[in-house]
Amino acid sequence: LRHDDVVTLFHEMGHTLHHLMSRVKERGVSGVSGVEWDAVEFPSQFLENFAYEPQVLKLFARHYESGDVLSDEMIAKLIRAKNFQSALFMLRQLEFALFDFELHSRLYQGEEIQHLLDRVRERTSLIKPPAYNKFQNGFSHIFSGGYSAGYYSYKWAEVLSADAYYAIVDEGVFGSELAHRYKEVVLAKGGSQSMQELFVEMMGRECETKHLLRLSGIE
Template identity: 90%
Template structure:
């Protein structure tokens, strides 16, 4: 309780999330929640102005609304397709979401569960029934073993060989590998994976050289960097990763392969260049899914001291923890996506914005937020970021990745014919064609959303 003043005056996101998740004092949680969800009231007028300007700009360019304008450069064919896609996921997720919220209410006991309670009791429930001990897993994910295991997996999946290069690089722990298909050199990838003083935080892929053909007919091979901030190794201890780190590595490697394996001659649409916004995360999410696949994990998840392979039970715990309250999370993301897309489908002003959000929440929010909640005033993704009329892209790409992932898993992973098609169609053609065309060419059918539900453990 003596932290009230501290939290009252430092309402930054990390502190807010930490207390809402772990803070046992309900009164403080409510105070924090009210302060956070009513912040920046002046943004209401700014939102009105933004929406007027976006509608005006869309009309000047010949579109009926900003949603239509946004889709002109995306994979989704029209606004009706996006809304149908999102609403079908809501309908499919809500029954399990209701079961998850009922479980949470039963666990919380006699209290009338409110929005400011869900993160706290959710964390307690997860710890009681689903949580894993990250420290128990770290010895099985020694960095060097993970890298070599990932290379073995990619060789089995795509026929790629990673050959280490002896080069003088910017840091002694940075590494470089040339990528071969058979005897043909295709690309080079650099890894800078460990945290160090002065290094920018986070994880990302950076495309250094794009595969292309210049005006003299000379082919330039591609190269890229994979940068992470994993625990540093030392002379006496290896770099031991969390499983989340493994997922991150696979995610960034998915982006990297999308860039490196391009065979397009034109620079502007080769590799990750020119790929539609709602499809650009498809290859990264596709590959990260394999970080939970038992056959893949067993290639490298070995205790660095005993060589014991990660057990089936420990792998199952990872998957259960990943899918904890997955339907509630799905509904939350769909609420954001529907609000964003419908808001940009016509001109909403003043109280119409709140009414639209309330209408959507009637279907997606299984705990009704209090009337003072003005979430929209802080929704920076769509008002000051790049996701206006495009927040649906997260789920759109997840559906593509889950559908392709399970098609390959159901073939048996290793030696999959569909994996070869994925490399030759999706990865090789970069942004030269719409991902819609590439996906249908690869799969022989349209994308199906049922596999995203399967991946999330939603019945």
């Protein structure tokens, strides 16, 4: 498997565990069902992060012929590759999210849409796109993808997952009391309560955004 495949496997397993560990009897709010749009990717992105965790990789990442365990040097390279230009990617995602939010705040018509996007790019873009670029005309996520006024959810789920991930990693990956609470609170209760409430119950505090920068290597 390529490492990208491993990351995908971890990601989808996060969704699977959300269903498997649920203790909610009502189908409509059990597991992934009923979880808010901006939090449903939290468990999947949370588990995905462990595909870069050295303690986890060394459990299974071996050369298919020699059996040699993946080296610390190679793991470091994987992480550096993941974080390459991550700040630029984050700015781009913020551009999409802010444009989406503003676009759905009132009725924009004609050139107003381009002017709106230009204003957003003044805050987020390091390089001004050429005039012929009409990205907004084909922003499929908010036209046919169900993300209208909700594109921000990609980034917010990352915030939740990064905060929980580092809280557990800093406590100790295996045997962590916080990891147990994650299982018993977030996974077990599914959509029966707001993820905002479940996150505070698990962490004992509100979510902190700073760990997203740490995860992206741009602290």
